[in-house]
Amino acid sequence: MEQITVIKIGGNVIDNAEALARFVERFAALEGPKILIHGGGKLATRLAEQMQIEVKMIEGRRITDRPTLDIVTMVYAGLVNKQIVAALQAAGCNAIGLSGADGNIVRAHRRPATPIDYGYVGDIDGVDSRLLASLLEQGLTPVFSAIMHDGEGSLLNCNADSVATAVALGAAVVAPTDLIFCFEKRGVLRDADDESSVIERITAANYTALKAEGAVKGGMIPKIENALKAVAQGVRSVRIKHADDLLREAGTTIENQ
């Protein structure tokens, strides 16, 4: 394969039926071998409310107890994943929905219970690059939810950004791989209120300065640092862009140098 594109869409796209339909059309039109990772959206929270399952938080972070694991498995690996796959099929893209357990394609382990027991939350160990390549070579487009497994029979709720990064690293073993994070902003913005203030390029070399001057801050810091780690480990580039810009040269590009 010449190159592979790995794309992650977040909950904001999934929660908006029109934005999702636009994304599906653009994703289907994207040429070459590609992989989609989707987040969850608010449906799982709404379902938990309807089922009167209490959302447990520790230090501001959600705990995945057993009833919550069942809900995210139903919503992410079931409803959201299969709806996206069916929509992609209708758009002419031969999608195949996967959790980490399917074909044991992503291996994870339950996060240690200390200092905080997050419940059925997993961290990723690795991706089966051979199976991934074989699916792509058959013309299939893998579509991942963030539900993984521990290999011992338990499903695990993982972070979709981490799944996307791990899958991109797994793909990079096979062919040059670009990872795109699609969200609701035009890229990494110098000024959060100004969509025209996109930082075009971030590398390890200019990151320290961008962070020092406050151009990269808050929730963007871990995202950029993960992206820098991914490009340092072998992903060719990471792009952060608006979902509507998928087919356009746009957004922020993070490269190794």
Add this chain to the structure above:
Amino acid sequence: MEQITVIKIGGNVIDNAEALARFVERFAALEGPKILIHGGGKLATRLAEQMQIEVKMIEGRRITDRPTLDIVTMVYAGLVNKQIVAALQAAGCNAIGLSGADGNIVRAHRRPATPIDYGYVGDIDGVDSRLLASLLEQGLTPVFSAIMHDGEGSLLNCNADSVATAVALGAAVVAPTDLIFCFEKRGVLRDADDESSVIERITAANYTALKAEGAVKGGMIPKIENALKAVAQGVRSVRIKHADDLLREAGTTIENQ
């Protein structure tokens, strides 16, 4: 491939955690290329109750309206499918969970709205034998829920027995295929109250007599007639047996002659 075994388990096995664990162990131990189709169980009905979604029936048959379709997709294609896949992985079987939309592996169409509009209920058009064979050749074990799609973006709720029969016919193109329906009885019984009254063998030749003398009756009639059709169309044999007898020569065998 020398031969393929296609196995269907019903809701009674899925609803019973111990019976399911026993089945998973036996299924994992079964040698050779194999495929699993699972029904739904009572979880979808319980979830609908919790969500206060009314079950609509027409002439005693359940209607799959949109909220019900979402529920069966969550429960069958999500929770049940991924739990079985994770359990099989733990038992050393390289399972991959599939709906019909995944890889467009099963094509279906929505049942016509006349005389009765069943809602999002589908009838199966065919199975992609090439993709099925390719997955089996990679050492993967496909695990199907009965959620299919129409190729136009809509998911469809199908009958798991029909999915099993269609998948077996699709597999039979590739290699001699045996189809096993696992349920909670020892086979087709002459006397419903006597588990030792198993009819060992049914063929087109002796079926008419068995039906005339009342040895095959009620809900067994469509099951046997579907099985006879499957063997007439190319499935090598159909077996109806207790889930606990999976690895044993037991139950009722339906053959072409």
